[in-house]
Amino acid sequence: MSVLTKSEVLDILRHKTGRDMPENVVQQKADTVMRIQELKVEMNAVILGHNYMKPGLFYTVPDFRGDSLDLCRKAAQTDKDYIVFCGVRFMAETAKLLNPDKTVLLPAEKAGCSLAEGITAADVRELRRQFPGVPVVTYVNTYADVKAESDICCTSGNAVAVVESLNSDTVIFLPDEYLAGNVAKETSRHIIFPKKSGRPISPDTNLDYFMIGWDARCEVHEQFIVADIENIRQQFPDTLVLAHPECSPDVVAAADFSGSTNQLIKAVADSDAPHYLLLTECAMGDNIAAEYPEKDMLRLCSVRCPHMNEITLEETLLALENKQYVIDVPVDIAERARRAVNRMIAIG
Numbered sequence: 077m078s079v080l081t082k083s084e085v086l087d088i089l090r091h092k093t094g095r096d097m098p099e100n101v102v103q104q105k106a107d108t109v110m111r112i113q114e115l116k117v118e119m120n121a122v123i124l125g126h127n128y129m130k131p132g133l134f135y136t137v138p139d140f141r142g143d144s145l146d147l148c149r150k151a152a153q154t155d156k157d158y159i160v161f162c163g164v165r166f167m168a169e170t171a172k173l174l175n176p177d178k179t180v181l182l183p184a185e186k187a188g189c190s191l192a193e194g195i196t197a198a199d200v201r202e203l204r205r206q207f208p209g210v211p212v213v214t215y216v217n218t219y220a221d222v223k224a225e226s227d228i229c230c231t232s233g234n235a236v237a238v239v240e241s242l243n244s245d246t247v248i249f250l251p252d253e254y255l256a257g258n259v260a261k262e263t264s265r266h267i268i269f270p271k272k273s274g275r276p277i278s279p280d281t282n283l284d285y286f287m288i289g290w291d292a293r294c295e296v297h298e299q300f301i302v303a304d305i306e307n308i309r310q311q312f313p314d315t316l317v318l319a320h321p322e323c324s325p326d327v328v329a330a331a332d333f334s335g336s337t338n339q340l341i342k343a344v345a346d347s348d349a350p351h352y353l354l355l356t357e358c359a360m361g362d363n364i365a366a367e368y369p370e371k372d373m374l375r376l377c378s379v380r381c382p383h384m385n386e387i388t389l390e391e392t393l394l395a396l397e398n399k400q401y402v403i404d405v406p407v408d409i410a411e412r413a414r415r416a417v418n419r420m421i422a423i424g
């Protein structure tokens with residue numbers, strides 16, 4: 077993204093943030109953006125911004141904006157010395173895996189994710205022991221030590237293609253229970269959850285076309301229920317309903333379209349439906365509403381991801397000024413995790 081002038085920044089903050097900010101706050105935020113832009117050039121840094129960043133940040137400082145897959149690819153291609161990741165920790169870790177010699181900064185000390193925290197490397201090793209020879213796919217929403225135990229990673233944008241690329245009747249798919257359920261449906265597999273069922277799979281189970289899942293969930297997307305869709309459709313029957321595949325399979329089945337955050341944005345852009353209901357993190361709805369003011373985005377939610385919410389313009393400035401928080405991955409873990417991420421990227 078080219079450098080914005082102060083008047084362009086003021087215009088964005090006044091008109092794209094969806095709420096009336098007091099003028100003194102607008103001025104302070106504009107100064108913060110201008111200083112971030114200066115430091116970015118001085119430090120030879122690139123800023124990557126996930127689609128869940130709030131509009132005041134999303135439309136000002138990132139050089140590249142996008143979904144997890146898109147930002148993985150951008151991270152793999154950069155020649156900058158510093159990568160500042162305006163997203164959550166597992167995303168910054170993935171950028172580090174792809175750029176072991178560069179400094180990757182995450183503007184918040186923690187910025188976790190309920191999916192990444194829902195499984196450990198030891199859990200994956202135990203599943204491998206129970207299902208020897210079965211390929212392991214892990215969602216990128218995991219930490220590097222979990223990726224290191226897997227054969228290949230996937231994102232919500234390519235999960236079906238990744239599973240199909242394995243040409244294997246049985247697949248272990250971790251850790252998102254709901255994404256696994258949605259991918260199992262699309263790839264015509266039965267799904268089983270050995271941990272949830274609390275009993276080992278019997279040795280004579282015929283595992284043809286099976287998917288073996290885990291029980292982690294996104295704390296944001298699990299909040300959407302089918303009744304949300306039914307209520308909106310009663311009032312506005314011609315609403316286009318879009319759901320992220322981290323929503324439950326029932327919600328996804330009741331929606332008109334499901335896809336990664338980039339795919340959801342594109343679906344709204346390409347449609348001329350009279351109303352839209354977006355079942356995903358709320359800042360993204362604000363970003364779409366700012367980009368397409370003529371489209372009627374129905375406001376159902378105030379469901380913010382608390383982890384994404386930790387990343388602000390102010391924290392991004394501090395990240396550059398203090399070179400914080402540096403993301404590091406131990407070399408032996410990084411090597412194995414990188415293989416799983418690169419194998420995913422190679423799928424295209």
Ligand code: 13P
Binds near residue numbers: 145217231232337
């Ligand atoms: P995307 O890969 O679709 O951007 O999703 C990332 C995420 O964390 C969704 O909750």
Ligand code: SF4
Binds near residue numbers: 295357381382
């Ligand atoms: Fe993780 Fe859910 Fe937040 Fe995405 S929205 S980062 S999956 S907790």
